[in-house]
Amino acid sequence: MTIKILLALLLFTCFGQFAQVTVIGHNLVNNTKLTHTKILVKDGNDILQRLDTKTSSDFTIKLDYGKIYRIYFQNAASPVMFMEVVANNIPEDKYEYKMIYELNVPFYYKDDEDVDTTVFLKPCHKIIYNGTTKMVEDTAYNGSFTKKIIKTNALAEIKAAEGKAVEVPVTLGGRACLNSDIKLCITNKTISLYDKKGVLIKVTKTNRSGAFAFTGVKSSNVGKLKIESKENDLNSAMITILNGAGKKIVSAKYMAPGLEMPLKDEDVRNLTDNNFTYNIGGKLILSSSTQKKFLANKTVYLSNKRNTVIKKTTTNILGTFVFEDIKPDNTYFIGVDVRESGNGEKIDFLNKDDKFISHLDTIAAARRSVKVSSDYNSAFNDISISDDEMRMNVKAKLFGDNTNNPIGKLKILLLNDSYQVIDSAMTDDFGSFKFKYLPFLKRFYLSAENTNNILDVFNNILVYSNEDNMIKIMTHEKGAKFNYKPLSSELNKLKDIEIDDPWLELVSGDPSPKSHQRGLNSSKKTIVENILFDNNQYELLPQAKEILDKVILVMNTNKSLKLELSAHTDSKGNDADNLKLSQLRAKTVREYITNAGIDISRLISVGYGESRLRNNCGNNVPCSEVEHAQNRRVEFKILED
Template structure:
């Protein structure tokens, strides 16, 4: 136990030095905490009775602490209950009348109580939710009970006896270490261990027997225990001996904040009122255009870099930090991975704030000279955003490229340099994309930070009409006016090498079904041949003549009079992408 006690003293010294060094690292407000606990106690009783084992037992207690930053003062109360157990050998015990088989045994529990006061030390992490504590206490204890008596039932001879204790106002000391995890600002759970020592505890003197302890000596021979009849019972006078124990415990911690406002000088317990601290309003703006910047991450930190509060600007580019205690601070911001120019708040500004009841106003600026492309990818001809589209951005002037993925709303962002031209392409399984361009030359950085941009991708299998694919009457020759639309298909297939295109030609209902089928097939073949002549593999092209089998204007069927405009709706060329 002496070694264990020395170990605790070393822990106390180390913890104290650690907290002295760490006091500048934490700047938490003063507070009061209540920590009830339950645990298990392992005792050591130094007395003159060798045949008693004092078993481990229940411990219950409570600690009350008040902290000023890392140092505090606290009081403890502990209730401990142990039970003595006689270990006097009773098997094969030979007395004056032979083998003793019947015994009388009484064992009374011991209760100990401790009341102590002393310093407390703590160290907590930057978030304040994990706290290590060391409590040292000095005080008084009381020890009652523990009378143990073993006799021979036949002769009533005393075999083993201890009168127990009835000691009050015993000088006691305790060292306790615990770790607390706080779920929020008020409630937490803790676990720990302690060492408790009661000094010079006087044993009870039994008035009937006239002794405090005694036992009958034993001689062991051939596996048998024999009462030593050569001498009298060993009788012991009351012993002023120490009682020590170690224990482990767990429990709840309730923290009640007490804030002292350094400006107003008022205590507010347990909650800090609105007069303590100041509000800090931070507005994020673009340096060149003066635009407000929503969704900008803002951090308020102390001069050591410890984060005090953080938030995101609202739709007006503003974030408000409440109840900021007077000190020197740094305000930092970040918009889409780009840092804003930081600003500072001095402690003197809080005095002005308290004088007129206003908030401290700060502006933090975005000074990057590049544009921010705020893109949105949708399905063509709809407003539905598409998530998880791989967006490729190519800088056509500087020969560089970037990649990103659209979010659940189909949104994505890129930072674009001034005076450059970019090509964007989107890829996703089941979709195909056209390459689109955006040129920053068309914008002025002094009047615009954001470039809003929408691009679309089409699902595979969707039929897309080519508006300018017209043929002369009864002909299947590609006209010059049709070539731009077919060149568009060529570019699409070059940009999406994993797709196959089906070219479909449709006619109106005028003429026989057989004639229209033949004519549409020849026209589909002509369009496919043109595309193949531009370097596209014929294996990626399908020519399909649909004739009049898939009328869009279903009113104009065979032998139904229609105007030429009505028939024109059915005369069309379409392409359909097949994705692999």
């Protein structure tokens, strides 16, 4: 015993002065250096060190082995937070090693409305011993903590003051369409909200999917809506207002100069939606003087007005991305890491229909970004995405009690919020299951039958993401089937969303039956694009060129692709003139593609005039401009070898 004590004393004498963990930190707020931070190092209640970074954003702290330390950070701009360094479990035979850990310490503005400052009551970062010769981050804890910092949309509640209910301003939101058909959206029309005395409250416009929102409204005072169209293209059309859930609220026939729609108290209640949000998205193209290419498989960040990242996603193979839960009347930034473009290169931001929106030319927080305001404006309108233009992939893993017990060969059902079965999938031997390219749902449920009581050997069912992060622990009752109703915060960990684009099948070359769900007509294999021309003209407009640039990029990627392109007109005007005009337009489209280097043998062009209308708007049939616009199009038919 005496010899062991002497050896321990000798080790301490020899190595004690070197027995330390060195923590090197760089304080950042939204990727910008943060100075004037006070730092306290504590062991329990004892303060061991005090630091002040002053005009620097960096710090270095040296800690002895054998203790658990808390390092507190105080900065006037941010909430107080602390990290934890667990150095009490390092064996004495490792004391000869100096263990260095370097990190960026992310701070958040304490007045940032998207940040939940209450989470900083717990450690913002944990550093642990890895069992060999290094201090490393506790990835499970740190990853879980980071996901809690940004608030999720919470249901708005009625506040009370001194026992009395207080009317809180609310958001009214919905969609305007023709004849209750959400595919016939009333776009870019002025919509006004009036009180019960006829006094104007607010004015906005419907966006490209017919959606509108009024924020900060006292619902008890709302009297009517008014829709106006300067183009007089809605005369005699039946206008329907739907709420966010798609429920019909009110309908009336439009008569110039505007349609007034009185709202009952029940109508106002049905339109009230304090969780009303938009979806936005588009496409990123990396361009230079010599080439254009999709900015594929890159991280895209959505930041708030303080440049705090609140969401991030990844572009697909066509460079497209989408963000949901965009609050009305807010300011956002959409950006990518600055390293994604080099000298002489720029990143173009296009909308879903390939209309050029902007360059990503604002540099902030080490990202190349573009500013977006979510009130009504032409740019925000152009990048708005409706739910029916989106698709989702749902994937997860199921385990019993622990990750050593994957639950295989279990049939999983995905249900919508009306409990209708949308699709089914079978878990594999690793407990994984996937639902691919489903219609987008804001809410869905997962269910599985407990056939032959196969789940009864487990006390708990664990739901993990495909990135191996735990989402939910569910207690299992013997004989019960698996039913999982994800919370809003859990839904985002289960699903990936993307913009519906039939060209994805062609650029990926995926021949599977599932791939035909991407908007591609599997029997005729035809893609419809809204390639616009000026009236009675066949010269390509800038937006048409952006669409055709996408076609060119796809054809350059898929060298076996052959297309028949056909141009179509509406029924207005002379039949023969429309036929000739469509032929010229088809020829113009073909020449644009072949001038970019696509072999002419891969293309056939034809003009059909008004002979193939998509609706009943033929000669002398009264139709709205929205209905006529459905017939003005260019179609791309995929030819068989």
